[in-house]
Amino acid sequence: MIREEDLSLVIDLYELAMVQAYWSEGMTETATFSLFFRELPEHRNFMLACGQQRVAEVIENLRFTSEQIEQLEQLNRFRPDFLEWLQDFRFTGSIRAMPEGTPVYPQEPLLEVDAPIAEAQMLESLVMNYVHLETVLASKAVRVKLAAGDRPVIDFGMRRMHGLDAAHRGVRAYRLAGLSGTSNIRAGLDAGLGVSGTMAHSFVQAYPDEMDAFKVYARLYPGTTLLVDTYDTLRAVRRIVDWLQEEPEVEIGAIRLDSGDLAGQAIECRHILDEAGFHDIKILASGGLDEYRIAALREQNVPIDGYGVGTAIGAASDAPSLELAYKLTVYAGEPRMKNSSGKTSWPGAKQVFRESDSDGNHVGDVIAGIDEEFPGTPLLRPLMQQGRLLAGAIGSMEDQEDWAWEQILALPELQRTLDQAPDYSVTISEHLKKLQADTLASVPSG
Amino acid sequence: MIREEDLSLVIDLYELAMVQAYWSEGMTETATFSLFFRELPEHRNFMLACGQQRVAEVIENLRFTSEQIEQLEQLNRFRPDFLEWLQDFRFTGSIRAMPEGTPVYPQEPLLEVDAPIAEAQMLESLVMNYVHLETVLASKAVRVKLAAGDRPVIDFGMRRMHGLDAAHRGVRAYRLAGLSGTSNIRAGLDAGLGVSGTMAHSFVQAYPDEMDAFKVYARLYPGTTLLVDTYDTLRAVRRIVDWLQEEPEVEIGAIRLDSGDLAGQAIECRHILDEAGFHDIKILASGGLDEYRIAALREQNVPIDGYGVGTAIGAASDAPSLELAYKLTVYAGEPRMKNSSGKTSWPGAKQVFRESDSDGNHVGDVIAGIDEEFPGTPLLRPLMQQGRLLAGAIGSMEDQEDWAWEQILALPELQRTLDQAPDYSVTISEHLKKLQADTLASVPSG
Numbered sequence: 001m002i003r004e005e006d007l008s009l010v011i012d013l014y015e016l017a018m019v020q021a022y023w024s025e026g027m028t029e030t031a032t033f034s035l036f037f038r039e040l041p042e043h044r045n046f047m048l049a050c051g052q053q054r055v056a057e058v059i060e061n062l063r064f065t066s067e068q069i070e071q072l073e074q075l076n077r078f079r080p081d082f083l084e085w086l087q088d089f090r091f092t093g094s095i096r097a098m099p100e101g102t103p104v105y106p107q108e109p110l111l112e113v114d115a116p117i118a119e120a121q122m123l124e125s126l127v128m129n130y131v132h133l134e135t136v137l138a139s140k141a142v143r144v145k146l147a148a149g150d151r152p153v154i155d156f157g158m159r160r161m162h163g164l165d166a167a168h169r170g171v172r173a174y175r176l177a178g179l180s181g182t183s184n185i186r187a188g189l190d191a192g193l194g195v196s197g198t199m200a201h202s203f204v205q206a207y208p209d210e211m212d213a214f215k216v217y218a219r220l221y222p223g224t225t226l227l228v229d230t231y232d233t234l235r236a237v238r239r240i241v242d243w244l245q246e247e248p249e250v251e252i253g254a255i256r257l258d259s260g261d262l263a264g265q266a267i268e269c270r271h272i273l274d275e276a277g278f279h280d281i282k283i284l285a286s287g288g289l290d291e292y293r294i295a296a297l298r299e300q301n302v303p304i305d306g307y308g309v310g311t312a313i314g315a316a317s318d319a320p321s322l323e324l325a326y327k328l329t330v331y332a333g334e335p336r337m338k339n340s341s342g343k344t345s346w347p348g349a350k351q352v353f354r355e356s357d358s359d360g361n362h363v364g365d366v367i368a369g370i371d372e373e374f375p376g377t378p379l380l381r382p383l384m385q386q387g388r389l390l391a392g393a394i395g396s397m398e399d400q401e402d403w404a405w406e407q408i409l410a411l412p413e414l415q416r417t418l419d420q421a422p423d424y425s426v427t428i429s430e431h432l433k434k435l436q437a438d439t440l441a442s443v444p445s446g
Numbered sequence: 447m448i449r450e451e452d453l454s455l456v457i458d459l460y461e462l463a464m465v466q467a468y469w470s471e472g473m474t475e476t477a478t479f480s481l482f483f484r485e486l487p488e489h490r491n492f493m494l495a496c497g498q499q500r501v502a503e504v505i506e507n508l509r510f511t512s513e514q515i516e517q518l519e520q521l522n523r524f525r526p527d528f529l530e531w532l533q534d535f536r537f538t539g540s541i542r543a544m545p546e547g548t549p550v551y552p553q554e555p556l557l558e559v560d561a562p563i564a565e566a567q568m569l570e571s572l573v574m575n576y577v578h579l580e581t582v583l584a585s586k587a588v589r590v591k592l593a594a595g596d597r598p599v600i601d602f603g604m605r606r607m608h609g610l611d612a613a614h615r616g617v618r619a620y621r622l623a624g625l626s627g628t629s630n631i632r633a634g635l636d637a638g639l640g641v642s643g644t645m646a647h648s649f650v651q652a653y654p655d656e657m658d659a660f661k662v663y664a665r666l667y668p669g670t671t672l673l674v675d676t677y678d679t680l681r682a683v684r685r686i687v688d689w690l691q692e693e694p695e696v697e698i699g700a701i702r703l704d705s706g707d708l709a710g711q712a713i714e715c716r717h718i719l720d721e722a723g724f725h726d727i728k729i730l731a732s733g734g735l736d737e738y739r740i741a742a743l744r745e746q747n748v749p750i751d752g753y754g755v756g757t758a759i760g761a762a763s764d765a766p767s768l769e770l771a772y773k774l775t776v777y778a779g780e781p782r783m784k785n786s787s788g789k790t791s792w793p794g795a796k797q798v799f800r801e802s803d804s805d806g807n808h809v810g811d812v813i814a815g816i817d818e819e820f821p822g823t824p825l826l827r828p829l830m831q832q833g834r835l836l837a838g839a840i841g842s843m844e845d846q847e848d849w850a851w852e853q854i855l856a857l858p859e860l861q862r863t864l865d866q867a868p869d870y871s872v873t874i875s876e877h878l879k880k881l882q883a884d885t886l887a888s889v890p891s892g
Contacts, residue, residue: 004449009632010610012602014643016631021645021662027652071635077667117652124646125630128605129613136608156458159574160767162582162608163616164456167575169609184571185462186455189517197460199467200570202774205782206473206563216467221523230784311767321606321761328648336651338676 008064009071012125016072020082022118029332030093031117032349034109035127036327041319045421046411048142048404049104050173051134052097052111053394055127056384059091062126093119095384098352099395101138101176101404102379103411105426107344108352108367109380110135117331124326132324133166134173140316141177142408144309146416147291149298152180152306154196156286157314158187167314174313175397176404180306192397198225198256205230211239223253225284228269229260237269241276254282254305262287263302270303284308290317291418335439346432347439352379362410364425372429454510455517458571462518466528468564475778476539477563478795480555481573482773487765491867492857494588494850495550496619497580498543498557499840501573502830505537508572539565541830544798545841547584547622547850548825549857551872553790554798554813555826556581563777570772578770579612580619586762587623588854590755592862593737595744598626598752600642602732603760604633613760620759621843622850626752638843644671644702651676657685669699671730674715675706683715687722700728700751708733709748716749730754736763737864781885792878793885798825808856810871818875 022028040047064072064086072078072086093115104110110131113120145153155174161167171187181194188195199217207213210230217224228236237255244250255273257265262285273281285297286308294307311317327345328336335347346367353366355376366374383393395403414421468474486493510518510532518524518532539561550556556577559566591599601620607613617633627640634641645663653659656676663670674682683701690696701719703711708731719727731743732754740753757763773791774782781793792813799812801822812820829839841849860867 006632007610009635010604010613011631012604012629012643013631013634013641014629014645017643017663017667018645018649021649021666022652024666025662031648031652033648072631075631075641121646121648125605129607129610132606133609158456158458159571159772160578160770161575162761162766163579163611163614164453164575165609165611167456183458183460185457185459185518185521186452188459189455195459195521197458197463199460199464200567201784202477202479202567202782203464203467205774205784206468206477206777216471217463220467220470221463311769315608315767317767320608320766321757321763323757324606326605328651331652336648338647338651 005065006068007058007126008062009068010126010129011122013075013077015122015124017077018121019118020078022121023082023085024079028116028118030114030330031120031328031332032330033113033120033124033326034329034350035111035131035324036107036109037322037324038344039106039323041322043318043420044139044143045415045417046103046105046139046424047135047322048138048177048408049098049102049110049131049135050100050138050176051131051169052095053100053383054134054169054172055130056095056097056389057394058126058130059095059123060384060387060389062089062091064089090387091115091119091123092387093384094382094386096380097383098379099381099403100400101407103407103415105365105424107346107426107428108365109350111383112349112380114349128324128326130169132322134169135324136316136320136322137166137170137313138173138177140319141174141179141313143291143418144294144307144313145178147295147298147418148307151298151304153178154306154308155179155182155184155313156308156310158184159314160311161314170314172397176400178405183308199227201227201230201258203227210236211243214240214243218250218252222251225254225256226252227258228255229258229265233257233260233265234268234272237272241272241278244278245276252281254284256284256286256308258285258287262304263297263300266297266302266304282306286310295418335435337436337439346428346436348432348435350380350432353377354379356410360410361412362407362424364427366427366429367432368429369431369435372431374429451511452514453504453572454508455514456572456575457568459521459523461568461570463523464567465564466524468567469528469531470525474562474564476560476776477566477774478776479559479566479570479772480775480796481557481577481770482553482555483768483770484790485552485769487768489764489866490585490589491861491863492549492551492585492870493581493768494584494623494854495544495548495556495577495581496546496584496622497577497615498541499546499829500580500615500618501576502541502543502835503840504572504576505541505569506830506833506835508535508537510535536833537561537565537569538833539830540828540832542826543829544825545827545849546846547853549853549861550581551811551870553792553872553874554811555796557829558795558826560795574770574772576615578768580615581770582762582766582768583612583616583759584619584623586765587620587625587759589737589864590740590753590759591624593741593744593864594753597744597750599624600752600754601625601628601630601759602754602756604630605760606757607760616760618843622846624851629754645673647673647676647704649673656682657689660686660689664696664698668697671700671702672698673704674701675704675711679703679706679711680714680718683718687718687724690724691722698727700730702730702732702754704731704733708739708750709743709746712743712748712750728752732756741864781881783882783885792874792882794878794881796826796878799823800825802856806856808853808858808870810873812873812875813878814875815877815881818877820875
């Protein structure tokens with residue numbers, strides 16, 4: 001594990017090399033860097049922006065310790081007077097960001113940093129790592145939740161998530177994406193998300209008869225969930241029914257199916273349970289589930305009451321990365337842009353306005369210059385000023401969840417399906433278009 | 447960030463629930479759990495086992511603090527006497543594991559834990575998270591390295607890796623996989639891998655003329671690499687040549703191309719540099735590279751001297767997860783297995799023998815019972831006994847690298863290509879087959 005105090009050296013070397021260059025050249029003018037992506041991954045109608053607030057908390061406390069300064073010294077790249085400056089480093093700039101849980105589209109800034117250029121440059125990899133991870137995970141999880149509808153989805157992903165930081169931060173992103181619980185104790189406690197979990201096949205196998213395993217659990221954990229697919233699923237359920245009929249004081253909350261033909265087994269299990277009058281015992285399913293399998297189960301009205309989802313959300317398997325970019329768009333009051341590769345980018349500090357119709361449904365966004373006004377809700381909001389988080393800028397998890405789902409449910413309906421939706425309307429303001437043309441015409445060495 | 451001391455609650459709730467059940471039932475017999483996968487992901491001829499030693503170090507120090515015990519208390523699942531027991535928890539078992547950097551195939555245990563069942567069960571998610579991440583990342587990176595041949599590959603992945611723990615642990619896995627450097631300072635320092643990095647487009651854009659940016663860097667960092675594709679790549683290179691001809695004392699080590707037609711640009715840049723006699727200035731490439739693009743560049747003999755690779759290795763984009771399983775195979779001396787889902791598994795504690803021909807090339811593996819003997823090198827070696835890492839069981843990073851590349855280079859040649867190779871020969875010993883048949887016949891409630 002990286003220690004929290006070592007976070008400041010989790011940085012790409014080129015950032016500190018550039019910072020030293022700005023510092024040694026006395027280039028201290030304000031820059032604006034913009035965090036955005038150019039294209040949606042396949043299988044995504046929108047991304048759910050997450051991680052902006054969390055990284056701002058980290059930035060507020062970013063410091064270089066003497067131990068770290070010594071380690072940097074040994075790289076033989078940095079001048080002693082620069083390292084002295086670094087030892088006193090504090091971020092003094094501003095951050096404007098979309099609230100966590102905002103659906104976001106290509107070219108829209110999720111976050112903008114305004115700061116002396118060295119400071120803004122230093123944050124590049126850190127900001128990207130934080131926002132990338134949480135946005136990628138939340139954007140997958142929200143699809144799973146939309147597929148599951150009113151049935152709860154529980155995160156089982158820890159074992160196949162990429163490291164412990166992902167498993168921890170991911171759970172907060174999952175909460176915003178609408179998941180109902182997690183198996184990961186630490187992450188659930190920290191994200192305020194319910195922690196749940198029952199038994200593994202190994203537990204069933206450790207007993208000479210699976211009924212012994214079930215009885216131990218029922219005694220210890222009244223209302224527990226029994227994993228019934230270790231040997232013969234239907235036989236296990238029939239034996240549970242017999243046992244419950246003999247011992248009516250035993251409370252079983254649910255059975256869990258984790259392999260094989262989930263639909264067929266769930267229908268047969270429901271039938272066995274209902275015939276014996278156990279209508280209240282729920283059926284949970286897990287094992288290789290993703291949004292498509294859940295949608296198929298729901299379409300067939302398979303009687304499954306909740307889903308445990310692991311790898312699909314944990315690794316965001318079908319789109320584990322997003323081409324997020326952190327680009328200089330203003331320096332010393334002048335718009336800046338890269339123009340060599342045919343990739344479109346828009347210079348200048350920005351605002352995004354999201355317009356709704358009279359029913360509150362979102363009809364489209366305008367990406368505009370920061371000083372422009374358009375109808376709709378401005379999405380980039382002050383989060384940090386002069387290096388300090390603004391009081392009240394970070395709402396409670398409940399507020400963030402409310403915001404996220406208010407936004408998600410106001411999207412055009414097709415955006416919320418698993419099919420590829422028609423593009424959501426995102427237009428660029430005339431001012432930005434002119435700024436781009438003017439900047440292209442005056443590109444320094446172009 | 448999770449604090450290191452909070453690691454013990456980064457655990458799936460069901461593990462602690464099972465542990466309490468074993469504890470309250472007095473089930474203290476020894477269990478063997480085996481960590482393996484059933485299938486290779488698409489696009490992988492082998493996986494490179496990594497993370498086993500790192501997680502053993504974590505396990506040796508796993509403790510529950512009073513603060514954590516209080517938090518567990520609040521979940522209302524655990525009995526006070528169990529929590530007392532947990533407060534004194536130490537892992538007392540043994541771990542046998544493949545050395546880090548061993549190529550591994552389906553059904554072969556990467557690691558086996560022998561311990562009182564509660565202790566072995568407790569480790570499930572932690573062991574899986576550690577070994578999964580590092581194995582997935584190393585297995586992708588080794589493909590990139592094999593494609594690059596003798597040209598160095600540098601890790602640029604931090605920004606799009608899944609969290610800071612992945613970005614940190616990943617770099618050690620990359621070192622075993624043959625990468626030559628990383629952009630991530632903390633991770634490079636800790637993995638003993640060279641840290642490198644130059645400049646971003648933003649740095650070039652911050653100056654009125656890109657030549658000013660280049661001159662600042664050349665002065666500060668003699669032998670530096672210049673990023674030449676911000677505006678017009680060939681014009682930038684021609685201007686660099688003019689400048690170097692005027693100021694022959696300036697040292698430039700390389701130019702970097704990061705976008706557009708890398709092959710075409712590299713050829714033209716090489717031509718411009720060579721014509722002016724700058725044969726020693728190298729050309730580095732980055733920007734969306736993976737093993738296939740690198741192989742194509744190499745096949746066309748494109749004059750690129752080194753590769754920076756980010757997202758492809760950082761997220762292991764084409765196979766970001768592996769269906770790693772941690773299964774009970776023995777309890778109280780009896781073989782155990784799950785048999786409901788048609789998934790094959792093999793009961794009993796195991797050893798893997800890797801046989802080589804007289805030239806030292808690997809010809810095939812045998813998965814055997816732990817007490818069997820076969821020709822070849824036994825791959826599972828004692829790593830931990832009675833809860834303590836064995837002295838000398840973890841070699842230096844150099845030893846681990848040597849082992850990894852000795853193993854990789856002894857694989858059949860087709861295994862080391864990007865094409866799908868014929869299956870490497872892995873056979874199951876007759877003893878294990880009989881054990882499986884016997885266990886199936888006697889499955890408790892089957």
